[in-house]
Amino acid sequence: MPAPHRSPQVAARIGAFVVQAAAARGVDAGRLMADAGLAAAALADPEARMPLAVEERLWTLAAERCGDPLFGLRAAQAIRPGTFDVLDYAVRTAPDLRSALQRLARYNRLVHDLASFVLVPVEGGLRVEHRFDAAGVTPCRQAAEFTLASLVVVATQIGGAPVRAQAVAFAHSAGGDAEAYRAVFGVAPRFDAPVSCLVLADAVLERAVPAADPGLSRIVTAHAEQLLAAHAPLHEPTAAQVRRLLAEAMANGPPTLRQVAARLHLSERSLQRRLDEEGTRFAALVDGVRRELALRYVADPRLALGEVAYLLGFAEPSPFHRAFKRWTGTTPTAVRRAAR
Template sequence: MIEVSARIASLILGAAEARGVAPTELARRAGFDLALLQDADATMSIDVEDALWNGAAELTGDDLFGLHSTALLRPGMLDVLDYVVRTAPTIRESMDRLARYNRLMHSDAVFTVSDQGDRVRIEHAFASPGRRPSLHASDMTIASLIVVARQLSGGPLAALSVELPHEKRHVDAYAEVFGVAPHFDRPIGAIELARDDVDRPCPTADAALGQVMLRHAELLLAALPAPAATFASRVKQLLATKIDGGMLSLAAAARELRMSERSLQRKLADENLTFEDLVDELRQDLARRYLADPKIAIGEVAYLLGYSEPSAFHRAFKRWTGVTPTEARRRAA
């Protein structure tokens, strides 16, 4: 089960209360026990978190509640993780710390920080195959990256690029927060910042406090159970690493994993998945990523995904998204 720190519940309840929603009413709707707010180590299921986000959006009448909630972010709201991030010497270091210590807040969410030429890219996704953040949680998470970066830098800061894993909507409202219109309907959430901005010293840096908080964060991290790699994630990783030679068949995947086809299918069934589900999911994720790059022709995307004919890819993509690859690329532009 995916677990989330009850600190996130406190953030949601506080943002809703600022809009006139009683915490007791929102907690009742979501099935959240308010007593958990008194325990710094308490967690809740991701289903309860999603219910809190959705309930807050409904009760406030704000379908951009996740995005707007970032306006209330203040130091310390996320306890140790917050102080670890906010005492960093640069924004880059703060994002690296977020990537390392985010498990203190969320058992499944993963941040990845990478250099992309003159940009630094921060990606957010779930480790569990087939699972994605809900709309409001995703909006809050990606928007919080730019909001906190501005707080750390002490000045204006605009993203160079933003990707959101949900349908296109309210473009102007998102552009107002990020400083740039996002690309929607992407496989993961991501933001790109200028390298010069993220490497600039932060006026909020505190080396002494930072070292204290880092030591504490390491102790807390060591006390967490090791993240369990699901069998499905192993199979999906295998498929992704071998896709250059064409998508592996069930028989080929079973040989690579040194088991029978029946055993492979049975282990996936234990996780309520089939081999075809994983192939479909991987192709869908990669298709969105490839289509985001205008330098890759649509026919080439079909080949990269292991389809023998472009028409087969077109049919599959329309089944996944309701639109053709050409239309998806046009919308994302």
């Protein structure tokens, strides 16, 4: 029997943060909350959640009332330890920045029903993609810019040295001063991209967290695992989980059904059955992830086509070119030439 439908929700702590950031800039907090539909009682309950629609109204109204189209980008500077409770502490107690991002990707569901982070290895670094796990739904401008900026802010805080991205992209259109973005990320972003993301170099990801405490880390992550197990996802996105695992591991060749099933703590038969129930097959997901990544990589002029083939797990360029022609009806060279 299908689970009853419910609207996507986020931690009320996110709403509290937006209200506090706006109030610090002179916005009437009470009126902002009332107009967005955020009940004051939710701010007093650390476990409270609120509809995603309320969060998006808060971001939009806060930006309008501050008169700042880059409100979300600038609000990230106000993040402090504990702002997002267990998720925040799980990230901050990781031994290095790469592990911190892996924990963010795993535990983000503690604060948001739809938002996910996909970690995709690229040449010399890692691309962190931020998206919603629901068709036709995307993060609002302010939330998207806050989220990517917060990655750089928190990485700088816990790593003890400034962090700069190699590249940044947003799925929405441009709407602010390029220098303001450069001040946060170290580079100017690209807009109207397929997905909002940033790229961090391996040298940055390997930085140790000076204040990391292995004992505290074990306690925090054990608690985070308990909360994650208790917090059922909005849907049963087995296919979405498989796609994420495939994207993360693709550069080493697509993982097998057995490997993915093990990562999801399922038998191969159980995983196949769940995918069947969702109307898809493992092989189709592998092909779909490869196609999606191929389109993104080919659109990135910094990557040679030979590197694209490698990042997609092809042993040599020729099978990649054949697959790309099957996916798109044209060649990667033609697509790149047309984009110039």
